Amino acid sequence: MAANKVSHSPTGLPGGFSLPELVIVLAVMAILLALAVPTYQQYVQRAERADAIRSLLAVAGCQERIRANTGLYDTTQCTEGLETAAYSFRAEPAEDSSSSSFKVIAEPIQSHGNDCGALSLDHTGTRGISSEKGTLSACWGGR
Numbered sequence: 236m237a238a239n240k241v242s243h244s245p246t247g248l249p250g251g252f253s254l255p256e257l258v259i260v261l262a263v264m265a266i267l268l269a270l271a272v273p274t275y276q277q278y279v280q281r282a283e284r285a286d287a288i289r290s291l292l293a294v295a296g297c298q299e300r301i302r303a304n305t306g307l308y309d310t311t312q313c314t315e316g317l318e319t320a321a322y323s324f325r326a327e328p329a330e331d332s333s334s335s336s337f338k339v340i341a342e343p344i345q346s347h348g349n350d351c352g353a354l355s356l357d358h359t360g361t362r363g364i365s366s367e368k369g370t371l372s373a374c375w376g377g378r
Contacts, residue, residue, distance in 0.1 A: 281376070283321035284351065287341040288375060290317055291356045294326060294339045298358070307334035308358065314339070321345070322354075350374070 297313035310326040317324045322341040328334065335358075342353040351374035352366030364374045 283319065284354070284374065285376060286319050287322040287324075287354055290319065290322070290324060291339050291341050291354060293317075294324065295337075295356050295358075295360075298326065298337050298339070308337040309334070310337050 294313045294317065298308050298310070301307075301309050301312060308328075310328055312326075314324045314326050321344055323344055324339065324341050326337055326339045328336060328338070338355055338357040340353055340355045346352075350366055350369040351364045352369070353364070354374065355363040355365070357363075362371060362375050364371055366374075
């Protein structure tokens with residue numbers, strides 16, 4: 236009759252993992268993390284940018300409602316309490332500094348490799364970015 240034998244170390248305890256096995260496992264984990272973390276950060280950045288674009292469009296819609304009611308834009312309204320975890324917002328008169336135009340700007344609070352910089356939208360629907368590294372279509376996601 237053959238008995239099941241458990242291999243024991245010289246101390247009489249059951250054997251564990253060898254050092255080369257542990258090094259291989261740690262190397263595989265490090266490679267997976269090196270690939271996963273940047274990808275995750277890109278997804279988070281895109282989601283934050285999409286949220287900022289949604290807020291920009293909401294502020295522009297608010298400004299258009301004000302203009303429909305009063306005939307002029309009011310850049311002191313529509314951005315109160317509007318801030319996301321990644322962007323802060325402000326509305327200002329466009330270049331001519333009149334009440335017949337506005338520009339809404341979403342500025343990143345922290346720049347973690349943000350290739351778009353600040354996002355902007357004006358009264359004509361013109362979209363903009365402040366960074367020269369990104370492209371308008373990539374930053375605005377085809378909107």
